[in-house]
Amino acid sequence: MTPKTNYGQYLAKFPLRFFLIVPFVMQVFLAVGLVGYLSFRNGQKAVNRLVEHLSNEVSDRVDQHLDSYLGLPPQIGALGVDALQTGLIDIHNFRQAERFFWKQAHIYPNINFIGYYLNTGAGGGAGRWLPGQGVTVVQHSLVDGKDYAYATDAQGNRTKLLDATKYDARQDQWYQDGVKARKPVWSKIYTAEGFTGYVAATVAYPIYDKKRQLIGVFSTDLLLSEISNFLRQLQISPQGRVFIIERDGMLVGNSSVRETYNIVNGKTQRLSALNSPDPQIRMTAEHLKEKFGSFQAITSEKQLEFFWDDQRQFVQVLPWRDRYGLDWVVIVTIPESDFMGEINANTRTTILLCFAALMTTTLLGMLTSRWITSPIEHLSNASQAIAGGDLNQKVEVKSIRELNSLSQAFNGMAQQLRDWVDLLEKRVSERTVQLAEATKEAETAKSSAIAANRAKSEFLANMSHELRTPLNAILGFAQVMNRDRELKPEQQENLGIITRSGEHLLSLINDVLDMSKIEAGRIALNQNDFDLYAVLETIEEMLILRANLKGLSLIIDRAEDLPRYIKTDEKKLRQVLLNLLGNAIKFTQKGHIWLRVQTQYIASVDSPEKTYLKFIVEDTGPGIAPQDLESLFEPFVQTEIGRQSEQGTGLGLAISRKFVQLMGGDLKVSSQLGQGASFEFQIPLELSDLAHIPRHQKTRRVVGLVPDQPRYRILVVDDRWENRQVIVKLLRPIGFEVQEAANGQEALALWSSWEPHLIWMDMRMPVMNGFEATQQIKSHLQGHATIIIALTASALIEEIPSIRAVGCDDFVRKPFLEHEIFDKIGQFLGVKYIYETLVISEPEATPIEQLTKSALTVMPPKWWLYLSDAASELDRDKITQLIVEIPVEHLALRKDLQRKVDNFDFDLIMNMAQQIENL
Incomplete structure (x- = not known):
């Protein structure tokens, strides 16, 4: 066996001066290096944030400009078609129509042509297609097939003939696109012969007669050069560029001084972004095509980076589409070098200053260590003498205030040692007597503690009403605010924290209240028919994410012969399983958690065979110490591991065991420290009489009322303003008429004058409570037509009969969820809602x-x-x-x-x- 290294003995060879200087210098050295590194990294991060912010701002401005600029031609086309189809303009009176279009062309200078052509070939309009002529008008002659263009005066009257050109609009692509689409549509971007720099697009708008027969196409031509002019006005960076391309890569506009087209032999030829004379645009386009394969593959907003000439380039791409067929991509590209020059210079200065600070602090550390170690050596020598038995030691240090205090304390300690030796035996004898007396007092206090715990439980049960009432306002307003679509992600996260904290507090209150009910003997078994498979699937959905976040495997194993539809207390069974599995996930750091559900058949000599459901929860956690197993199911008692986690109330296992006992079983535990724990219980199996039990469906958020319904009047009665506002702010935006009252007396007056369809009635209020107000309303004949739903913060089931007895149609406990409010209103008034589209994935619809x-x-x-x-x-x-x-x-x-x-x-x-x- 390898001997263990004694590092303490090894370090004892070094003097105190070494530990004062070396660690101090190392800390300063590491701090200086870290400061230099972080200075550079923070500079880069600042640039990344600045570029991202700048790119987003530029993209947003371009998106807004395109929406405004390109949204005008469809509006003009809709206006013109409406004027023709409604008879405001005689569709065959081209002189009248051209004056109307002449006025429109004067109002919108960027519109190059406004007019229409019929399927007979006849047509005309007005615009600015002839250079230097201002607004001209044109009319097609069916005699010779030519378009005749005329100059106009200040009132739009024809003055002289300017041009006569052979033209058939029915052969143009824009006309054919409008006929084919049978709806408003943009043509492809085109150039016009004989007009230098003429790049435009047309909105073709089909014209129908009263019989829905197509009789012509309305045309609105828009010059696209204004897009590049707008992009050049944007403040980006010295080398930053923003450009817009079609899906085939052809340039629509750019912020470069170079145009999006070339003039070759007097003809205008559009350029692809891949052939742009601006290198920044060209290299960015090449990178995007290499990354995505084609520009058609860009389907969502992206933040990208690439290197060009050893310089990082930041790129943001934003697809832009409109409802009339335009499909473009907006691209913002910014070189990192535009921002990093000054940051690199500042980083070098910071490093030099940090190095100077390192040298200075190292020198000061050496001087300080020498000043401190000298008086400490005197204290060390005196301590060794005391350890040898010589208590007559006295040390005086006057160099440092703290060391002076230490020397005085040292001298006092030596004096006290002598006194303590004399008193030690006397103290031992006194403590022995006191221990015997304390043992008797503890036995007496134990019986008093039992009574105190019961009184405590009753007190906590009464306090739950006062705690649930403000929780109703907290959770209620959190739900109201969460309906705001303008919330920022940070605000949504804060609301989530508030909601989770409130729900956690409510869970703790419910645990304490359940324990109080159990001790008072007021909790009962509420059996119901339910789908056991659905309960197990719901538990798995609730806990699988928590398990996966900790890297744990949650396995729910159902026996093959396990029945699906059973009868017992579903709520209590679910709570027991959630408590056991939740504890397993909380205390297990790696490995697995199993829930095994089996059918067990037990027979005896004295009784026939009985069938039980057996539940086993196992984990690979730290296990439970033997000394903790005896008190594991006692209320407010936690194991050593539970106390270290600083979570929970110590009630979960106690409540779970009581619930299992109510269902006819008992909860048992087995564990070995370091090898996990196993909780097991079995309850009698009673099969459900129902062949099928519907599964719960996920709730959907209500966003409005289906049109053509009555105007429903809702009265909210509560003595707390914040509780009234929760319901008011939920119902008014949806479309209900809502009024509020602070007590039963005000509720009676409003009921009599306003006649609400439904009343939300708080039961505990000053002046007149909800019981008396409900009783008086229901005593009138017209009161039977008013729905009254009680709002109560009490969780005691004993209060429900008294609520029903005074005439309430139903009740809802505080704090409530928003869907409970809408569901009750829909149940009693038959209201039909418009729901928000669910975010959850739905099966694909069959074509x-x-x-x-x-x-x-x-x-x-x-x-x-x-x-x-x-x-x-x-x-x-x-x-x-x-x-x-x-x-x-x-x-x-x-x-x-x-x-x-x-x-x-x-x-x-x-x-x-x-x-x-x-x-």
Whole structure:
């Protein structure tokens, strides 16, 4: 066996001066080196944060500008088509139409052309396509097939003929795209012959007659040179660039002084970002294509880095799309060198200053150690003399105040040693007598402690009402604030902390209250039919994340013959399993946690065979010491490991054992220190009479009321303002009319004058409590039509009959969850809600082509008629309201219709509705 090294004996060979100088110098050296390193790293991090902030700001400004700049042509097109289709402008009176478009061209100088062409070839409009001519007007002649362009005066009247060009709009790509799409659509970006630097795009808007027949296409042309002008005005950095590309890599705009096109033989030729004369743009585009394979693969916002000429480049890419077919990518690229020059200089200065500080502190450390060690040596010699039996030692040190105090204490210690030796035997005798008396007092105090614990339990049970009331406000307002979509991530995290802390406190209060009920003998077994498999799956979903975060394996093993539908107290069984598994996860640092559920058959000579459910929870944790096993199930008692963790109340196992005993079993534990622990219990098995028990569904957040419902009036009665505000702020934004009262007397007055449909009634209030107010309301004939739901902070089941007796229709305990409030209102008033789309993953909807006839005919023929009318009117809002009426079970139909609305496929919706009407 290798002998253990005695480092203390080895270090004892070194003098005190060594320990004062060497560690001090090492600490300063490490501190100086760390300061230099952190100075450089913090500089880099500051640059990263600055570049990220700058990139985000530039991207946001570009995104806003594109939304504004490119959103104008569709609006103008919609306005023009509306004027033509409603008869505000005679579609065949081109002179009248050109004056209307002439005014629009004057208002929007960036619009190059506004006009329309019919399927006959006739058409016209106004714009600025002729250089130096201002706003001109054009009309197509069907006689010779030419477009005649005229100059205009200040009132839009034609003055002289400027140009006559052979032209057939029906052959242009923009016209054909509009006809094919049958909805507003952008054309491809194009250049025009004879116009240098002319780069534009067109919004083609189909025109229909009253019979929904296509008769022409409306055109709004937009010059894209303004995009580059905007990008050049952005303040980025000396070498920073921002540019916009199409999915094929062609440049739309850039912040470089170079244009996005070349002029070759008088013709305008657009450039790809990969061929840009600006090296920063070109190298960034090459990197993006190499990383993604193609620009089409960029589908979400990304923050990237790459090196070029040994310099790091920061890149942010942002896909930008609009509803009319544009699909571009905004790219911001910034070199790190634009910011790191001054930071590198500051880092070098910091390192030099730190090195100077190191040398200075090293010298001071050597001088200080010499000054301290000299008087300590005198103290050391005197201590050795005392250890040898010579107590007559006296030391005087006057160089340092602390060492002077130490010498005085040393001298006093020597004097006290002599006195203590004389008194030691006398003290031992006195303590022996006192110990015997204390033993008798402890036995007396033990019986008093039992009574005190019961009084304590009753006191805590009464206090739970006072604790749950403010918790209702805390958790309630946290839920109200969490509905705000404007919350920042940090604020959402803070709300999460508040909610989790409040729920933890509520859990502790419930534990204490459960223990109080158990000791008072007021807790009962509430048996119900339920799905055991679903309970085990829910427990696994609740705990698997906690286990995985600690690197643990959570295994739930169900026996093959385990019945699914049973009858016992579901809530208590779930709480026992959560307590046991939660403790196992909390105290296990590595390995596994098992929950084994088995069916056990026990027979005896005196009784027939009985069937039991056996639950075993095992872990690979630290185990439980033998001395802790005896008191493990006592209330407010924790094991040594539990006390070290500083978590919990010491009630979980005590409550779990009482619950198991109520269910007809007993909770047992076996453990070896360092080898984990095993908790086991079995309860009688009683099979459920129900063949199937529905599983619980996840709640969805309510965001509004389905249209065309009555205006429901809700009265909130509570003496605490904050508790009223929780419900008020939940209900008013949804669409309910809400008023509030501070006591039962005010509630009676409002009920009489306002006649609410439903009242949330707090039961404990001054002036007049909720019991009396409810009784008086229900004593009137019209009071029977008013729904009253009690709000109580008491968790005692004994209070429920008295709440029912005074006339309350139902009750909700505080603190409540928001879905409990909405569910109760929906249950009693029949309110229909609009729900927020669930974030959880949903199964993919089956395409409409694979839906069965029965699925398509789930809605009545009248509903399909309404859908067809709404599609013919291009009314997205009305279609969306109709889709909401489809039952949730038919998710495929709902999602397919919504997808067609999002894609403006109104013709397909009309055709499908007409086909189903004929089924």
